[in-house]
Amino acid sequence: MLRGLLASHSRAADGRRTRCPARANRGTSVGVHGRISVTQVHTELASTAAPRRSPAKRTLHHIVRTGVVTVTGIIGFACVAWWAIATLAGLSLIVVTTGSMSPTIPTGAVVVARSVPASEIQTGQVVTVPRTGSVLPVTHRVIAVDDVPADREARSLTLRGDANATPDRAPYVVRDAQLTIASAPAVGSVLQALDSRPLHGLLVVVVGAVIIWTFWPPRRKPDAA
Template sequence: MAAASGVACMVVVVLALTAGITLIMFRTGSMSPSIPAGAVAVVQRVPASSIEIGDVVTVDRSGDLPVTHRVTSVEAGAEEGQRIITMRGDANADDDPFPYEVTSVRIVLFSVPGVATVIAGLGDPRVLGALTLAATVLVVWAFWPRTPREARA
C-alpha cells in the first residue's frame, strides 16, 4: 500500500511538471450542482485560444483569488493569442461583473466531490507530525536487524 501511494505521488508530480496539471479546491458553491463546495478539480493550463463556450475554466486574478466558472462568451483580444471571456457560475443568475482578458487559463478536466476537506486536513501540523512519526516507525521496523530463522529455532 505504501509503495502504491509512493508511485501515485510520483505520477502526480510528473504530471504537474510536464503537463501543467494541478488541483483546485472549491470553497463556495457557485458552480453547484456540477462542482459542489468541498470538491477538488483537476485542471490543466491551456492557451486562451483553445477556450470554447461552455468550458469550465479557472482564471488567475492579480491581487485576488482565482475564479472558476463556466465560459459564456469568447472574443478575440487586442493581442494575438489573447481572449476576452465572460463567465458565470452554474449557481449564479448573472454573468461575472467584468470580462476577463486572458492569454492562458486552467481548464477543468474533472472534479471529485467532498475531497477538499481531506486534502486541507492533511496540511494540519498535527496530521503532518503523525504521518511523519508513522513513516519513521515503518522505516525503522523495516530495516531493523533481525536474527536468522535458524537461530530462533
C-alpha cells in the same frame, strides 16, 4: 560316601538356583534401563524436530510489515506517476472552496486542470483564471468569449457559476487559463486537511514509529534446554 556325594550335589544345585535369579535380575535391570534410554532419546529427537515440521504462522508483525511495504509502494508509485503525467501534460490540482459551481463541482472538490492558450477556450467550458484583487482564482463556466483588439493572443472571458443567476461582474482578460478536465468531490477537503502543519508533524511521527516497529528485528525465543 554316597551321602557325601548327594550332599555336595544338593549344595551345588542350591547354588545354581540361587545365582540364576541374580543373573535374571541383572538382565531385567539392563533391559529396563535400555528401554528407558531409547524412549528418552526418541522423545528428545521428536521434541527437537517438531518445530521444523510445523508450518510457519503469519504473525501480526509480518502482516503489518507487508501492509506498510504495500501501501508505501502504492503511494510512492502514485506520486511518481502523477508527477510524470503533470510535468508532461501540464496538469495541476485546484481545490474548490465555494459552492458557486454546485452541483457540478461542489464545495471541497478538487479539479484537475490543464493550462491552455486563451485562443482555444470555448463557450461552455469550465476554466480557472486569476481574480482581480484576490489571491484565490475563480473557477466558473465560460458563457462568452470575445477578442481583444489590442492583443491577438488574449481573450475576454465572461464567466458565471452554475449556481449563480447572473454572470460575474466584469469579464476576465487573459492570455491563458486552466481548463477543467475532471473533478472529484470531497478530495479537495482531504488535501486541505493534509496540508496543515500540525497534521504533517503527527503523520511524520506516526509513520516513522510504524516503520521502525515494522522493520525492527523480531525477538527470538530462547531454545529449550
